[in-house]
Amino acid sequence: MRYWHVVLILALAVTVLVGCGGEEDTSAPADADDSETYASAVLDTSYPDALDVRSQLALGTIQLEEAENGVTPEQATALLPLWQALQGGVTAQAEVNAVLKQIEGTMTSEQLAAVAAMRLTQDDLRAWAQSQGLGVPPGGGAGQMGGGQELSPEERATRQAERGGGQEPSPEMATRRAEFESMSEEEREAVRATAEAGGMLPGGAGGRAGGGSRQFTILLDPLIELLTQRAAE
Structure with missing residues (x-):
C-alpha cells in the first residue's frame, strides 16, 4: 500500500x-545548467527562439542537402552510428555531449558555419515538419500544442x-x-x-528538456534515413 x-x-x-x-x-x-548542456563553439543558442545544438545539427544537416555542402558518403558513414546512438537511448548527458562533439568533429568547418548561419528557430522546425506532414510539439514550454496525436x-x-x-x-x-x-x-x-x-x-532523465526532446525525436528518423541512403552511395 x-x-x-x-x-x-x-x-x-x-x-x-x-x-x-x-x-x-x-x-x-x-537547460540553464551549463554542466548539463552541450556547448558548441560554432552553433549559437542565445538568439530568440533558437533550437538547441542537437536540433540545429540534425535539421541543419538535412537542410544542407539543399546547398552545395551536403554530407558526403564518407561523412554519412561516420555520422550514421553517432545519430543512431542518440536515437537508440543514449541519455546520460556526458554521453550525449561526447556524441554531439564527435558529430561536430565529423562535419567540416564550412558545413558547421553554414548551419550556424541558418540561425534555426522553432518556426524553421515547424515549417520543415509541416512540409514533411509532421506535427511538432512546442519547445521551451511555449507555444500551442499541436494535434492530439503528438501529446505524450x-x-x-x-x-x-x-x-x-x-x-x-x-x-x-x-x-x-x-x-x-x-x-x-x-x-x-x-x-x-x-x-x-x-x-x-518532462525535463528529467526520461525526457530531458521537455518539448525540446520530443522535437529532436521527430528529426531523427528522416536524418538517419538520409544518412543511410548517402552512406550507400
Whole structure:
C-alpha cells in the first residue's frame, strides 16, 4: 500500500508540476545548467527562439542537402552510428555531449558555419515538419500544442486533469492532492526530483528538456534515413 501511496503522489506531482513548470522553461531555449548542456563553439543558442545544438545539427544537416555542402558518403558513414546512438537511448548527458562533439568533429568547418548561419528557430522546425506532414510539439514550454496525436501520455493526462475530464476526482486522488498542496516547498522539490529521476516529469532523465526532446525525436528518423541512403552511395 505504501508503494501505491508514493505512486499516486508522484502521478499528482506530474499533473501539478507540469502545469506550473512551464513558466520556468520559457526563459531559455536550453537547460540553464551549463554542466548539463552541450556547448558548441560554432552553433549559437542565445538568439530568440533558437533550437538547441542537437536540433540545429540534425535539421541543419538535412537542410544542407539543399546547398552545395551536403554530407558526403564518407561523412554519412561516420555520422550514421553517432545519430543512431542518440536515437537508440543514449541519455546520460556526458554521453550525449561526447556524441554531439564527435558529430561536430565529423562535419567540416564550412558545413558547421553554414548551419550556424541558418540561425534555426522553432518556426524553421515547424515549417520543415509541416512540409514533411509532421506535427511538432512546442519547445521551451511555449507555444500551442499541436494535434492530439503528438501529446505524450503525461501531457494527455495533464490535459485531461486540467479539463477535469468531465468527472470529479476520486476521493483518494482528492486526498493525495490535498497532501501535495500541504507540502512545504522543500518537500515539493523532493517529489519533483523523484518524478524527474523516474522519467515521469518532462525535463528529467526520461525526457530531458521537455518539448525540446520530443522535437529532436521527430528529426531523427528522416536524418538517419538520409544518412543511410548517402552512406550507400
